[in-house]
Amino acid sequence: MLGVYLPIIVLVAVAVIFGLASLTFSSLIGQKKPSVVKLAPYECGCEPVGSARERFSVKFYIIAMLFILFDIEAVFMYPWSVLFKRLGIFGVVEMGLFIVILFVGYIYVWKKGALEWE
Secondary structure, eight states, X not given: OHHHHHHHHHHHHHHHHHHHHHHHHHHHHSOOOOXXXXXXXXXXXXXXXXXXXXXXXXXXXXXXXXXXXXXXXXHHHHHHHHTHHHHHHHHHHXXXXXXXXXXXXXXXXXXHTXXXXX
């Protein structure tokens, strides 16, 4: 049984050793010349504006959760589409119900103004 998993174990070991060796050699061999410019936060090549401790609007998190929700919808639709013929009419009705529930939630969020970015 170990022979089946041996290639995976070797691959993980090589990856861990390579990562650790790269970090070790770069810290030992690499140049260490810190300066104010190198230690400054980087923001798209521009000077940083404001504090790094700035608070984000709650709408940002709502949009992020909605994005995850619709990604999960796509994850559930893939296996359904693979087994579409085997599921028959039951599968069509269940997926239709799933999409209707998500669409009602989407309309609710839209009407509440959660998709408006200010």
